[in-house]
Amino acid sequence: MNQSEWPLWEVFIRSKQGLDHKHVGSLHAADAAMAIQNARDVYTRRQEGISIWVVESKHVHASNPDDAEAFFDPANDKVYRHPTFYQVPDSIKHM
Amino acid sequence: METLEMTQEEQFQARIDADVRIEPKDWMPDAYRKTLIRQISQHAHSELVGMLPEGNWITRAPSLKRKSILLSKVQDEAGHGLYLYSAAETLGTTRDQMLADLHSGKAKYSSIFNYPTLSWADMGCVGWLVDGAAILNQVPLCRTSYGPYARAMVRVCKEESFHQRQGFEIMQTLCEGAPEQKAMAQEALNRWWWPTLMMFGPKDEDSPNTAQSMNWRIKRFTNDELRQKFVDMMVPQAEFLGLTVPDEKVQWNEARQAYDFGEVNWDEFWAVVKGNGLCNRDRLGARVKAHEEGAWVREAAMAHAVKRTEREAVAA
Ligand SMILES: [Fe+2]
Numbered sequence: 085m086n087q088s089e090w091p092l093w094e095v096f097i098r099s100k101q102g103l104d105h106k107h108v109g110s111l112h113a114a115d116a117a118m119a120i121q122n123a124r125d126v127y128t129r130r131q132e133g134i135s136i137w138v139v140e141s142k143h144v145h146a147s148n149p150d151d152a153e154a155f156f157d158p159a160n161d162k163v164y165r166h167p168t169f170y171q172v173p174d175s176i177k178h179m
Numbered sequence: 180m181e182t183l184e185m186t187q188e189e190q191f192q193a194r195i196d197a198d199v200r201i202e203p204k205d206w207m208p209d210a211y212r213k214t215l216i217r218q219i220s221q222h223a224h225s226e227l228v229g230m231l232p233e234g235n236w237i238t239r240a241p242s243l244k245r246k247s248i249l250l251s252k253v254q255d256e257a258g259h260g261l262y263l264y265s266a267a268e269t270l271g272t273t274r275d276q277m278l279a280d281l282h283s284g285k286a287k288y289s290s291i292f293n294y295p296t297l298s299w300a301d302m303g304c305v306g307w308l309v310d311g312a313a314i315l316n317q318v319p320l321c322r323t324s325y326g327p328y329a330r331a332m333v334r335v336c337k338e339e340s341f342h343q344r345q346g347f348e349i350m351q352t353l354c355e356g357a358p359e360q361k362a363m364a365q366e367a368l369n370r371w372w373w374p375t376l377m378m379f380g381p382k383d384e385d386s387p388n389t390a391q392s393m394n395w396r397i398k399r400f401t402n403d404e405l406r407q408k409f410v411d412m413m414v415p416q417a418e419f420l421g422l423t424v425p426d427e428k429v430q431w432n433e434a435r436q437a438y439d440f441g442e443v444n445w446d447e448f449w450a451v452v453k454g455n456g457l458c459n460r461d462r463l464g465a466r467v468k469a470h471e472e473g474a475w476v477r478e479a480a481m482a483h484a485v486k487r488t489e490r491e492a493v494a495a
């Protein structure tokens with residue numbers, strides 16, 4: 085029986101209150117409770133976190149790197165989405 | 180456009196040359212993938228097997244403080260193994276496969292861990308020299324071309340410097356102690372010095388894959404360059420401790436601004452690599468035993484998880 089391998093989990097950690105959970109790596113565990121327990125031991129041995137999320141890797145869907153250009157390029161020519169595109173008269177404050 | 184005329188492989192190399200990281204789902208040459216799987220899993224195996232020589236001393240540490248420190252260090256090494264196995268898995272291999280290759284002897288791990296740890300001073304030498312050598316190897320890999328590998332190495336390197344410092348502190352304490360303690364430190368240095376120099380691998384002229392690996396930026400310095408750096412770093416530290424490096428040829432070379440040093444015993448190196456070191460059988464035996472005796476735990480945990488999921492499905 086080679087189905088002995090525990091499923092893979094992606095680990096996300098909030099390093100301190102007020103910050104996002106950030107992907108830090110992955111690990112194997114039989115279930116979510118064990119994944120959180122193991123994540124604590126593997127990824128927060130030096131107070132790197134105050135909160136942990138785990139997601140089974142098979143549930144993560146990703147964009148395709150081969151489509152990256154077509155997918156992300158439409159944002160390239162939309163400079164007007166940035167505040168620096170606009171000219172504000174010198175006499176106008178607080179804008 | 181120029182890129183249209185480039186082959187996939189040329190585009191890949193161009194990205195590496197521009198220091199753009201390669202990520203798991205990006206196209207990569209088969210040889211790059213294979214070489215990385217071998218390199219990363221070998222490194223992971225080294226972290227795992229590397230726990231054994233130090234584990235030997237956890238129950239014999241001379242104080243509670245030393246015991247806590249050593250326990251922490253060994254736990255870190257387990258963590259390093261896990262970061263690296265995860266990085267290798269992103270390349271399409273499995274944990275089971277990598278462990279099977281380690282246990283069958285097909286995969287290698289660092290030859291240094293096939294030497295025995297005979298005295299408490301060996302814990303000093305392992306931290307100071309072996310982790311010191313590992314750091315030299317690992318720091319440049321924080322900038323390696325494969326993203327998950329580089330990120331794992333950043334994490335590893337952050338944790339390594341405590342390993343080296345605690346080893347140096349053990350040596351320093353012994354060297355400032357009774358003559359017997361200092362003698363113990365010197366005796367350990369005598370045994371560990373040469374095997375540590377071997378950690379950097381064969382001489383450049385006997386390392387035919389170096390050029391390709393440097394092109395791919397999965398290796399950033401040659402074996403001999405790193406060995407030289409190590410000697411230059413360590414000789415003054417040994418002098419500070421009042422210890423003598425067991426190599427009569429060690430001498431400062433003013434012209435090169437580096438230390439000259441003697442030749443590694445390459446016959447011994449290859450014998451250990453081929454499985455005939457002092458502890459090869461012990462180390463592998465201990466690994467296989469731990470794995471096999473843990474099998475029922477892994478199976479039980481999985482069966483429990485499956486049962487609970489089913490129960491939750493029925494309840495829902
Ligand atoms: Fe390590």
Ligand SMILES: [Fe+2]
Pocket residue numbers: 226259313317
């Ligand atoms: Fe290491």
Ligand SMILES: [Fe+2]
Pocket residue numbers: 256310313339342
């Ligand atoms: Fe270490």
